[in-house]
Amino acid sequence: MPFYGYARVSTKKDKQDVKRQIFDLTAKGAEKIYQEHASGMKADRPELEKLLSRLKEGDTLAVTEVSRLTRSLHQLCHILEDAEAKQIKLICGSLVVDYTGAAATEPMTRAMLQFMGVFSELERNLTVERIKSGLANAKAGGARMGRPKKTVRDVPENVTTLLPDYRAGKFGKSEFARKAGISRPALYKYLKLLGEK
Numbered sequence: 001m002p003f004y005g006y007a008r009v010s011t012k013k014d015k016q017d018v019k020r021q022i023f024d025l026t027a028k029g030a031e032k033i034y035q036e037h038a039s040g041m042k043a044d045r046p047e048l049e050k051l052l053s054r055l056k057e058g059d060t061l062a063v064t065e066v067s068r069l070t071r072s073l074h075q076l077c078h079i080l081e082d083a084e085a086k087q088i089k090l091i092c093g094s095l096v097v098d099y100t101g102a103a104a105t106e107p108m109t110r111a112m113l114q115f116m117g118v119f120s121e122l123e124r125n126l127t128v129e130r131i132k133s134g135l136a137n138a139k140a141g142g143a144r145m146g147r148p149k150k151t152v153r154d155v156p157e158n159v160t161t162l163l164p165d166y167r168a169g170k171f172g173k174s175e176f177a178r179k180a181g182i183s184r185p186a187l188y189k190y191l192k193l194l195g196e197k
Helices: 019-028 046-054 073-086 107-140 157-167 173-180 184-193
Strands: 003-009 032-037 060-063 089-092 095-098
Touching: 003 019, 003 046, 019 032, 019 060, 032 046, 073 089, 073 107, 089 107, 095 107, 157 173, 173 184
Parallel strands: 003 032, 003 060, 060 089
Antiparallel strands: 089 095
């Protein structure tokens, strides 16, 4: 029977990778591993959706821990119901929920997985609260949030070089942007910085 794995991290590939999860899932016996870079709270994760729709009776789905599968208790309960309906085996770390064949998962095992789901969601919510609190404190202390404000010094040299010809009416904004190799919205921002209308 097919043995699938699912590996997920929240941030982009250049900040986090799924190598450790892939190594662990391969060691457990996963033959095909779906990978994703997305928040565990998101309901619409394409790779997870593709994997869940592919599962059939007797298949196995493994994750290294519950939080890799989801950080939403609601979604976890939905996945458990789906696993039971399709009669698959779900492995979350060392916890196995087996609905294959005549196997009957003990209510305590399912409850343990749901408890893990509660704590996974709680951990995520506490992290969000800490970030919000830290940003609020930094803002109250006078720290600037967001990207630094652009100044005239940020205007590219090719824009300032072409500016006299634009002012002389030799070409319009579209050609100006094309000659400068930038988009029209970027050109508008630079012109505004330079006091142009």
